Amino acid sequence: MSLLDVRDLSVVFQRRGERPFTAVDEVSFSVEPGQTVGLVGESGCGKSVTSLAIMGLLPQRGNKVTGEVNFDGADLLKLRPDDLRDRRGRDIGMIFQDPLSSLNPVIPIGTQVAEVLERHRGMDHKAALKEARELLDAVGIPDPTRRLKEYPHQISGGMRQRALIAIALACKPRLLIADEPTTALDVTIQAQILTLLKELVDETGTALIMITHDLGVVAGLCDTVNVLYGGKIVERAERHELFARPRHPYTHGLLNSVPRLDSPRGERLHAIRGSVADNIPWAEGCAFAPRCDNVVDACLDGTPPLEPTANGGDLRCNNPVSEEVAVP
Amino acid sequence: MLRVIVRRLLQLVVTLIGLSALVFIWLRNLPGGPIEALLGERATPERRALLTKALGYDQPILVQYAKFMQRLVTGDFGNSIRSGDPVTEVIGRAFPATVELAAAAMIIAIGLGVPLGYLAARHRGRLLDNLSIGGTLLGISIPIFFLGYLLKDVFTQNMHLFPPSGRISTGLDNTDITGFFVLDGLLTREFDATGDALWHLILPAITLATIPLAVIVRITRASVLDVLNEDYVRTAEAKGLRHKTIRGRHILRNGLLPVVTTIGLQTGALLSGAVLTERVYNWGGLGTLIYDSISGGRDYPVLQALILLAALVFVLVNLLVDLSYAFIDPRVRVR
Ligand SMILES: Nc1ncnc2c1ncn2[C@@H]1O[C@H](COP(=O)(O)OP(=O)(O)O)[C@@H](O)[C@H]1O
Numbered sequence: 001m002s003l004l005d006v007r008d009l010s011v012v013f014q015r016r017g018e019r020p021f022t023a024v025d026e027v028s029f030s031v032e033p034g035q036t037v038g039l040v041g042e043s044g045c046g047k048s049v050t051s052l053a054i055m056g057l058l059p060q061r062g063n064k065v066t067g068e069v070n071f072d073g074a075d076l077l078k079l080r081p082d083d084l085r086d087r088r089g090r091d092i093g094m095i096f097q098d099p100l101s102s103l104n105p106v107i108p109i110g111t112q113v114a115e116v117l118e119r120h121r122g123m124d125h126k127a128a129l130k131e132a133r134e135l136l137d138a139v140g141i142p143d144p145t146r147r148l149k150e151y152p153h154q155i156s157g158g159m160r161q162r163a164l165i166a167i168a169l170a171c172k173p174r175l176l177i178a179d180e181p182t183t184a185l186d187v188t189i190q191a192q193i194l195t196l197l198k199e200l201v202d203e204t205g206t207a208l209i210m211i212t213h214d215l216g217v218v219a220g221l222c223d224t225v226n227v228l229y230g231g232k233i234v235e236r237a238e239r240h241e242l243f244a245r246p247r248h249p250y251t252h253g254l255l256n257s258v259p260r261l262d263s264p265r266g267e268r269l270h271a272i273r274g275s276v277a278d279n280i281p282w283a284e285g286c287a288f289a290p291r292c293d294n295v296v297d298a299c300l301d302g303t304p305p306l307e308p309t310a311n312g313g314d315l316r317c318n319n320p321v322s323e324e325v326a327v328p
Numbered sequence: 329m330l331r332v333i334v335r336r337l338l339q340l341v342v343t344l345i346g347l348s349a350l351v352f353i354w355l356r357n358l359p360g361g362p363i364e365a366l367l368g369e370r371a372t373p374e375r376r377a378l379l380t381k382a383l384g385y386d387q388p389i390l391v392q393y394a395k396f397m398q399r400l401v402t403g404d405f406g407n408s409i410r411s412g413d414p415v416t417e418v419i420g421r422a423f424p425a426t427v428e429l430a431a432a433a434m435i436i437a438i439g440l441g442v443p444l445g446y447l448a449a450r451h452r453g454r455l456l457d458n459l460s461i462g463g464t465l466l467g468i469s470i471p472i473f474f475l476g477y478l479l480k481d482v483f484t485q486n487m488h489l490f491p492p493s494g495r496i497s498t499g500l501d502n503t504d505i506t507g508f509f510v511l512d513g514l515l516t517r518e519f520d521a522t523g524d525a526l527w528h529l530i531l532p533a534i535t536l537a538t539i540p541l542a543v544i545v546r547i548t549r550a551s552v553l554d555v556l557n558e559d560y561v562r563t564a565e566a567k568g569l570r571h572k573t574i575r576g577r578h579i580l581r582n583g584l585l586p587v588v589t590t591i592g593l594q595t596g597a598l599l600s601g602a603v604l605t606e607r608v609y610n611w612g613g614l615g616t617l618i619y620d621s622i623s624g625g626r627d628y629p630v631l632q633a634l635i636l637l638a639a640l641v642f643v644l645v646n647l648l649v650d651l652s653y654a655f656i657d658p659r660v661r662v663r
């Protein structure tokens with residue numbers, strides 16, 4: 001049985017006086033224990049909203065969440081708020097994009113790690129602080145005893161993200177959701193944090209959902225990759241399969257726009273033309289159609305279905321990139 | 329930290345010296361004065377001159393000021409012109425009354441204002457929130473005088489729930505130790521005196537609390553709304569922390585920072601509010617003293633001391649506010 005099984009998850013934002021906006025549109029995917037799954041797509045495609053919906057962290061008002069989020073045999077969307085609260089931080093940990101704003105500025109780092117241990121593992125403050133020290137040490141924060149008393153503004157961005165990772169993994173959750181954990185960091189630090197995450201999930205057997213707009217991030221990390229476009233999954237494949245033979249024109253375009261070490265100097269990257277602003281509603285056809293080089297008539301005639309591919313993945317496209325065309 | 333405090337206290341001394349000079353000169357250039365008040369308008373020029381000389385008001389103003397400062401260093405503020413009593417004594421009698429009133433008002437304002445503001449923010453746009461917005465608008469705009477007499481009318485004249493004026497019932501033989509009647513009752517275990525003092529305190533305190541209460545509700549609401557959108561609150565939720573931990577440690581601790589600042593700024597408003605409130609309830613504190621010292625013929629020595637005292641209180645309260653701010657927020661703990 002999957003650890004996490006998301007079925008037809010939809011999130012519709014509805015503000016008074018505004019038209020409803022479907023940010024996440026019948027998304028389904030699953031995560032096996034210990035597996036690392038990527039959720040990839042441009043900014044605004046619904047990655048964060050998907051993860052917040054799984055955690056039950058969307059604003060209490062102004063949105064409607066439908067579908068199922070089965071975790072460990074229970075549908076998280078149907079849990080009572082208090083039962084969900086018991087699971088957050090214990091069974092599922094989460095780290096966010098901006099480590100500075102994600103830590104409380106007026107509370108020492110030590111307390112911010114310790115409080116999750118006190119809450120879920122019933123430790124008293126002293127024992128929790130001791131454990132917090134070990135955790136900070138484990139995520140590679142130097143001089144952890146001193147850091148316990150320091151505040152977020154006193155440590156570097158990379159260290160803050162390490163502290164947040166320590167918090168998220170404190171209770172040894174079975175699933176970790178990382179929402180663009182390296183986007184706000186310096187390039188040199190990004191690689192360190194990714195390496196750390198990889199080591200930690202390998203060591204602890206924690207399953208990971210890695211959310212990113214950067215295919216480079218999933219390249220060294222994920223077993224399976226889900227590509228999201230306009231709130232819908234457009235392609236799902238094993239990592240090697242996806243990088244070797246991207247079938248969806250959008251995935252293909254994304255890969256082409258990733259800088260490669262072996263590309264000839266001076267060769268221009270092929271950015272996907274247009275922007276998400278050009279999207280058409282899924283109900284009318286393929287949302288990507290206005291930006292697609294492969295567009296055919298059928299693409300403007302209703303939503304293309306997500307269908308299994310011969311290689312064990314899924315694809316939502318009327319005219320996929322041919323399997324023979326390797327990435328240049 | 330200690331250095332900051334010392335520096336602020338030195339600044340305070342300089343401020344007070346400057347202020348004392350300004351007040352000294354300003355008061356003596358106001359029309360009317362103690363001579364007219366004491367002798368009446370039809371006194372002979374000779375008698376006026378005599379009294380003016382006796383009080384030292386014939387000397388150049390700089391000389392007067394120098395003498396004033398000279399005595400001040402020894403803690404001598406001179407004598408009240410109206411009563412002849414030493415100024416320190418006159419003020420010492422009135423000071424506890426006002427502090428008791430102001431403290432009660434602030435306890436009400438903070439004790440009600442913070443929870444109400446928090447609830448309004450959490451129920452943004454719903455009934456409770458709209459009620460709080462309407463209520464605070466009313467609270468800020470209603471004149472204290474009007475509110476004071478209204479409450480007095482309804483609760484004392486009509487319903488006889490509270491005593492109409494004063495700080496303690498006549499005939500109650502309470503022991504006066506600190507001048508704070510509520511406190512004295514507790515100290516001497518004369519709990520009936522404490523009860524009686526509280527009973528007298530309620531209406532004036534509510535009257536004086538209205539404006540700071542309304543301000544605190546508004547500031548708390550706005551500030552909590554800001555904090556609710558902060559990423560670290562989302563992190564706290566993602567940790568699965570209990571409601572009360574998130575509320576206390578993550579929302580209010582940050583959300584109260586602007587409220588703390590407001591409390592300091594409200595001190596000035598509280599003092600001027602006290603003047604009006606004390607008149608309505610015949611409270612006999614500093615507010616009453618200020619009023620009497622102005623209308624009863626420019627009691628220079630008392631007025632001077634009162635203004636300096638007000639400035640002192642204002643600065644000290646704000647120092648306290650800054651210190652507690654630094655205590656709550658490590659980012660402002662400089663040096
Ligand atoms: N609270 C909200 N209210 C209304 N719209 C929202 C809200 N949160 C996100 N959205 C919208 O949902 C879409 C998906 O957002 P998000 O999941 O944050 O994108 P990303 O893939 O970059 O993480 C965006 O168009 C965004 O504007």
Ligand code: SF4
Nearest residue numbers: 286289292299317318
């Ligand atoms: S369905 Fe059509 S428009 Fe959409 S990606 Fe495939 S070919 Fe392009």
Ligand SMILES: [Mg+2]
Nearest residue numbers: 047048179180
């Ligand atoms: Mg995002």
